[in-house]
Amino acid sequence: MIELHAFDDPRAQAGALARAVGDALNASCAASGDASRTTLAVSGGTSPRPFLLALAKEPVDWRRIDLTLVDDRWVPETDAASNARLVRETLLRDGAGDARFLPLVDTAVTLEANVATLNADAQRALPGVAVLGMGEDGHTASLFADAPEWARITSPDAPRFVAVHPKAAPHARVSLSLAALKQIGRLYLLISGTPKLDVLKAAASTAQENAISKLANDKGVRLDVYWCAN
Numbered sequence: 001m002i003e004l005h006a007f008d009d010p011r012a013q014a015g016a017l018a019r020a021v022g023d024a025l026n027a028s029c030a031a032s033g034d035a036s037r038t039t040l041a042v043s044g045g046t047s048p049r050p051f052l053l054a055l056a057k058e059p060v061d062w063r064r065i066d067l068t069l070v071d072d073r074w075v076p077e078t079d080a081a082s083n084a085r086l087v088r089e090t091l092l093r094d095g096a097g098d099a100r101f102l103p104l105v106d107t108a109v110t111l112e113a114n115v116a117t118l119n120a121d122a123q124r125a126l127p128g129v130a131v132l133g134m135g136e137d138g139h140t141a142s143l144f145a146d147a148p149e150w151a152r153i154t155s156p157d158a159p160r161f162v163a164v165h166p167k168a169a170p171h172a173r174v175s176l177s178l179a180a181l182k183q184i185g186r187l188y189l190l191i192s193g194t195p196k197l198d199v200l201k202a203a204a205s206t207a208q209e210n211a212i213s214k215l216a217n218d219k220g221v222r223l224d225v226y227w228c229a230n
Helices: 010-032 049-055 083-090 094-098 111-120 178-182 194-205 211-216
Strands: 002-007 038-042 065-069 071-073 100-102 129-132 161-164 173-176 186-192 223-228
Touching: 002 010, 010 038, 010 049, 010 129, 010 186, 010 223, 049 083, 065 083, 065 094, 071 083, 083 100, 111 161, 111 173, 178 211, 186 194, 194 211, 194 223
Parallel strands: 002 223, 038 065, 038 129, 065 100, 129 186, 186 223
Antiparallel strands: 071 173, 161 173
16 A cells, blocks of 8 residues: 655655654654664665654654664675665764664675674564665665565565675665565655656556565555655
């Protein structure tokens, strides 16, 4: 199920999504009791920057929030392509600086060993709230249909974290699997521009071999889409 929230102004889009995510985090914390924690997973790239800056100011009990990523590139945090670097620069500030950050990438070990460690970490909870992005090829997280791992990373029995080697995008990736995304209670999608909205509508209307179509056509998944025309 898709719920579309449309905006003409990027600042209004970022602010509205920040408030929605903040409300979802507060609701999750309230429902889970005083001692428990809630995990938020966010996406990288250039589009989320205004949203992340706005979210950092939201009135959330950030001391109870574990902050992680939907996916990241297999690069050190010093690399400009690192999503972890983006989070440190934009979200881990203001009130959100009190959150506990759990990156996905440790380049001191191999990619395979890194993914195995993530999947074996019992203290790394499934996110209760996640904010996704989407490419014009219909990928979300790092679930690229051209990757040799496509069948495995989109299978119902895939582990929570997977390694991905996209052919048409730079860098190997660490990503939540499709099965993991489908288990997240509150999923948000941040996109802008008519081409991406057209991709989303086509993916939702007809089953396609891309990740956003597989999410949009799952009757158990609700996707709140925050789209800006500009």
